[in-house]
Amino acid sequence: MSQNGIFDTTINLLGKSLDLRAQNHNRISANIANAETPGYTPTTLSFEKELQGALRSKGEATPSVTHPRHISLKGDAGSLDLVQGSVVEAPAESPGLDGNGVELENEMGKMVQNQIMYNADVQFLSKKFAALTLAIKGSF
Amino acid sequence: MDFFTSLDISSSAMSAERTRMNLISSNLANANSTRSVDGGGPYKRKDAVFTATPLAGSFSNAMNQANRGLARVDVTGIVEDSTSPRIQYDPTHPDADAKGYVSLPNVNVIEEMADMISATRTYEANVTAAQAAKSMALKTLELGR
Numbered sequence: 001m002s003q004n005g006i007f008d009t010t011i012n013l014l015g016k017s018l019d020l021r022a023q024n025h026n027r028i029s030a031n032i033a034n035a036e037t038p039g040y041t042p043t044t045l046s047f048e049k050e051l052q053g054a055l056r057s058k059g060e061a062t063p064s065v066t067h068p069r070h071i072s073l074k075g076d077a078g079s080l081d082l083v084q085g086s087v088v089e090a091p092a093e094s095p096g097l098d099g100n101g102v103e104l105e106n107e108m109g110k111m112v113q114n115q116i117m118y119n120a121d122v123q124f125l126s127k128k129f130a131a132l133t134l135a136i137k138g139s140f
Numbered sequence: 141m142d143f144f145t146s147l148d149i150s151s152s153a154m155s156a157e158r159t160r161m162n163l164i165s166s167n168l169a170n171a172n173s174t175r176s177v178d179g180g181g182p183y184k185r186k187d188a189v190f191t192a193t194p195l196a197g198s199f200s201n202a203m204n205q206a207n208r209g210l211a212r213v214d215v216t217g218i219v220e221d222s223t224s225p226r227i228q229y230d231p232t233h234p235d236a237d238a239k240g241y242v243s244l245p246n247v248n249v250i251e252e253m254a255d256m257i258s259a260t261r262t263y264e265a266n267v268t269a270a271q272a273a274k275s276m277a278l279k280t281l282e283l284g285r
Contacts, residue, residue, distance in 0.1 A: 023206045029146040029269045033153030037190040
């Protein structure tokens with residue numbers, strides 16, 4: 001039984017994923033903005049592995065309640081909330097003569113992928129809420 | 141963390157690319173200007189200097205882990221190309237020297253056209269990034285509808 005009431009781990013996971021993808025979008029925007037800046041090295045937010053790890057180790061990293069006056073962390077997603085992702089430099093294999101490591105096509109591809117995944121997350125989240133509404137009201 | 145950061149970054153780049161476009165227009169328009177107003181000889185090709193500026197303006201931004209390393213782009217200067225002018229033999233030209241040679245601007249029209257395409261494409265990429273940020277933000281507002 002989840003301590004999180006009616007909101008399960010999936011909803012927390014989707015929320016976290018939205019958060020991280022929004023951050024990643026900021027990062028990709030910065031790379032595209034600096035596509036012509038000499039010496040700029042593009043960065044990207046890597047979080048998939050960390051998110052997967054947090055999901056697998058659920059419960060392990062959450063502080064346990066050993067005293068009745070301890071305030072428990074909400075639900076199973078204690079370690080999910082701590083996922084921040086890591087910023088990694090991702091320069092092109094052959095940077096230009098001005099030392100700029102941005103490949104515009106690459107960044108556009110990453111942006112579209114990130115956007116599609118973001119939209120998918122929003123859609124999943126919408127469906128989760130719709131299912132909850134259905135369970136509560138018996139109809140949409 | 142919000143989508144306005146992304147819009148901020150994209151618009152800074154659009155403004156920088158527009159400045160570059162203005163300079164390219166100026167270079168192309170003056171590709172044959174043999175005089176400058178200050179009497180300094182032929183027009184000299186101008187170029188913008190782009191600098192990646194970290195987004196650490198405010199305290200909260202500097203403290204924000206998520207915004208670390210994010211950079212907008214600013215035009216920090218406009219430099220004149222100091223390469224030597226093109227020399228052409230044309231004794232009938234009003235600005236020809238005693239030997240009949242004219243100093244023309246160091247503008248290479250083909251290079252400018254290539255630069256123009258590059259500026260246009262980068263501008264478009266930034267417009268797309270801004271549109272993506274907008275659509276993602278609006279999509280979030282649909283949550284729970």
